[in-house]
Amino acid sequence: MTQDDRLQQVLSAIDDKNQQDPNTVEHQGQSVAKEWLYGQRMSQCLASFQPDASEILQIACRAQHIQRWAIARRDYPMDRPGYKRWRTELAKFHATLTAELMADCGYSEDEQERAKSLLQKKQLKRDSEAQTLEDIACLVFLTYHLEDFAAQHSDEKIVDIIRKTWNKMSEDGHAAALKLPLSDAMGSLVGQALNG
Numbered sequence: 001m002t003q004d005d006r007l008q009q010v011l012s013a014i015d016d017k018n019q020q021d022p023n024t025v026e027h028q029g030q031s032v033a034k035e036w037l038y039g040q041r042m043s044q045c046l047a048s049f050q051p052d053a054s055e056i057l058q059i060a061c062r063a064q065h066i067q068r069w070a071i072a073r074r075d076y077p078m079d080r081p082g083y084k085r086w087r088t089e090l091a092k093f094h095a096t097l098t099a100e101l102m103a104d105c106g107y108s109e110d111e112q113e114r115a116k117s118l119l120q121k122k123q124l125k126r127d128s129e130a131q132t133l134e135d136i137a138c139l140v141f142l143t144y145h146l147e148d149f150a151a152q153h154s155d156e157k158i159v160d161i162i163r164k165t166w167n168k169m170s171e172d173g174h175a176a177a178l179k180l181p182l183s184d185a186m187g188s189l190v191g192q193a194l195n196g
Helices: 003-018 034-049 055-062 080-104 109-119 128-152 155-168 171-177 184-195
Strands: 024-027 030-033
Touching (some): 003 055, 003 080, 024 034, 030 034, 034 128, 055 080, 055 109, 080 109, 128 155, 128 171, 155 184
Antiparallel strands (some): 024 030
């Protein structure tokens, strides 16, 4: 099996897992699995942001939310520590499941461990690929999810969320975010967040 073959095989395996999402969203007039669509958007954003991304980073991007619905937020206390525990356990789950799929496709243990490290963002500010993965997640959030989020929360809360998102991003991420085709309303909130 060539390197390209095994990459396509593992990306398809991730897609198959995400196609099982019971939560669906409308996309181009069709109802599609929510986390499958998220994975596609992560990959598209990575291809645009860093066209020469490594194979392992491509896998981690596609698997960022693999079977996310399997560990529900409601099963943890609805406070900050509960949220952090949920996020930590989700990251471990994503990492372990992705490594299993990689093993099935012929990836070495070192390659699996690298993907696990990226998905758990263990060295965020010191690992350029982990930072790129974070940048992509932030760009996908700003592009596709900010508007829906804004409809459910006060402007003050959204400005705070944008600030926190911005702080997680690299300078390259910031440059890409400033070029996003946001609506006037969202652009205004981003402006408030960055100038406040």
